[in-house]
Amino acid sequence: MNVKSLKDLIDICEKTGETLHKVIMDWEMLDTGYSNDYIIEKTSKLLSVMEEEYASKKGKEFKTLIGLTGSNGKKMLEYLPKAYVGENVFKAATIAVTMSESNASMGRIVACPTAGSSGVMPGVLLTLEESGIERDKLVLALIVAGGIGKIISMRASLSGAEAGCQAEIGSATAMAAGGAVYAMGGSPQAVSHAAALSLKSLMGLVCDPVGGFVEVPCVKRNAAGATLALLFADIAMAGVESVIPFDEVVDAMMAVGRSMPEALRETGKGGIAISPTARRIMKNLKDKLSIPEDN
Amino acid sequence: MVSILDIIGPSMIGPSSSHTLGAMRIAKFAYNLFGTPPDSVSFYLHGSFKETYIGHGTKLALIAGICGMETDDPNVAKADKIADELGIKYEFRGIDLGDVHPNTVKIVIKKSNSFHEVIGSSIGAGRVKIISIDSIVCSVSGDFPxxxxxxxxxxxxxxxxxxxxxxxxxxxxxxxxxxxxxxxxxxxxxxxxxxxxxxxxxxxxxxxxxxxxxxxxxxx
Known part of the structure; x- marks a missing residue:
């Protein structure tokens, strides 16, 4: 089982008639020795952490480490009944922002795939759960998301420092979109299309956090990721296909990442991080944040 | 080979896998040398760790590790208070350790008459590389005994x-x-x-x- 692409996994599904999550778990067993039961148990625990953390953080205000965010999730939850984009989409964005603000205030999160993008997956999965999709299906969706993320990690990168935000929020969104399709009962092909479409839409996104800290713009980009994931899951379920296959999109994303200057890869030296307002904020924070040199 | 559980996880304390989780794991490794909380600890921060000290919670993560806390314990955010309760004295200093990974810390722990020294780097996604244990140069992940x-x-x-x-x-x-x-x-x-x-x-x-x-x- 020499898996190098999402296509390889889907080919195995089509040849053997096996489900996608089962093929991913068997691949995992060969790579790591973890049994199917172990993977399901551990994945279910990760979903539990998302559920417990959102239940305890919902509607709360946070005192974040830098203090540039912290009350957005609360504001969004209060506005939710009025949301023009509809309840599900706005709920996903609200959960994503809340979890991301919790992350910025040293809360417990699931790094799925990274801490900076940790709001996207709970935004999507918990919205699906509240809309009535069974929990067991969400565990399998999370396994499928893991398979998608592993393909990205093998062919490209999940690190903003290596390939920009497209590799973090972009990857999280592709994983969540694919997972959402799986939870909705879509085919392995539809999973692949949702992941490809969403990653294409975030292609080129730079990593430009103010001061290098995981708050601005990271918190609100998690809202964008969760929203896009649900949108492209629906688009794929409608039968829309990505002209460019997922694996080629991943390769393109990495090529774009390699051509990104270092200033746009988590250094806090480009993009909005060097806007006049960001510079002013950092000037005011500088003395508070660093440790005095003492050799 | 990477596991999907490392892709969709781990469960951890935010905000940064390399500056929070990785820092905590290096300190936890140092904690394991005694297996109980030390009397005192000095953290010497090199490179980016000096900048992420407050903003990425590197300081609290290091203290939490040296208290022996689990990496997803919600109390990491108040690790300084927990260290006070355990009677652990701690201090932080900046240092230049030379040509090492930007996220590197030297930790010196003392208990009664004995002490240990660990130098470790946080190399991304929560992975760490311990590069020196009691002055012996090494390259250890901390995943194994x-x-x-x-x-x-x-x-x-x-x-x-x-x-x-x-x-x-x-x-x-x-x-x-x-x-x-x-x-x-x-x-x-x-x-x-x-x-x-x-x-x-x-x-x-x-x-x-x-x-x-x-x-x-x-x-x-």
Missing amino acids: TLVIENEDVPGALESIIRIISTNGINIAQVNLNRLSKGSKIASMVIELDDELPSFVLESLKMLNVVRFATYVKPI
């Missing part, structure tokens, strides 16, 4: 050490050998094991003539 030995660089040294480990039924995952000085005939070996090392095996190793120094560290 780890045995660090400084030995005489003489024929048969490796064999006698390995024999004690194997006759006690412990499987070796990886061995790293390093000659520290050819002139003074000192070498070191870092052995990562599949199983925990019982203390009597460590004592037998320490009694070997070729062993100058041996330390055992539990996995993080």
Whole structure:
């Protein structure tokens, strides 16, 4: 089982008639020795952490480490009944922002795939759960998301420092979109299309956090990721296909990442991080944040 | 090969896998050298860690690790208060450790009359590389039970050490050998094991003539 692409996994599904999550778990067993039961148990625990953390953080205000965010999730939850984009989409964005603000205030999160993008997956999965999709299906969706993320990690990168935000929020969104399709009962092909479409839409996104800290713009980009994931899951379920296959999109994303200057890869030296307002904020924070040199 | 559980996880305390989780895991490794909280600890921060000290919670993560807390314990955010309760004295200093990874910390822990020193780098996604244990240069992930030995660089040294480990039924995952000085005939070996090392095996190793120094560290 020499898996190098999402296509390889889907080919195995089509040849053997096996489900996608089962093929991913068997691949995992060969790579790591973890049994199917172990993977399901551990994945279910990760979903539990998302559920417990959102239940305890919902509607709360946070005192974040830098203090540039912290009350957005609360504001969004209060506005939710009025949301023009509809309840599900706005709920996903609200959960994503809340979890991301919790992350910025040293809360417990699931790094799925990274801490900076940790709001996207709970935004999507918990919205699906509240809309009535069974929990067991969400565990399998999370396994499928893991398979998608592993393909990205093998062919490209999940690190903003290596390939920009497209590799973090972009990857999280592709994983969540694919997972959402799986939870909705879509085919392995539809999973692949949702992941490809969403990653294409975030292609080129730079990593430009103010001061290098995981708050601005990271918190609100998690809202964008969760929203896009649900949108492209629906688009794929409608039968829309990505002209460019997922694996080629991943390769393109990495090529774009390699051509990104270092200033746009988590250094806090480009993009909005060097806007006049960001510079002013950092000037005011500088003395508070660093440790005095003492050799 | 990476597991999907590392892609969709782990469960951790935010905000940064390299500046929070990785820092905490290095400190947890240092904690494991005593296995109980130290009386005092000094953290020497190198490179980016000096900048992420407050903003990425590196300070609290290091304190939480040295208190022995689990990496997803929600109390990490108030680790300073917990250290006070445990009576651990801590201090933070900036340092230039030279040509090492930007996220590197040197930790010195003291308890009664003994002390340990660990230098570790957080290399991304929560992974760490311990590059020095009690001044012995190494490259350890902290994922396995780890045995660090400084030995005489003489024929048969490796064999006698390995024999004690194997006759006690412990499987070796990886061995790293390093000659520290050819002139003074000192070498070191870092052995990562599949199983925990019982203390009597460590004592037998320490009694070997070729062993100058041996330390055992539990996995993080």
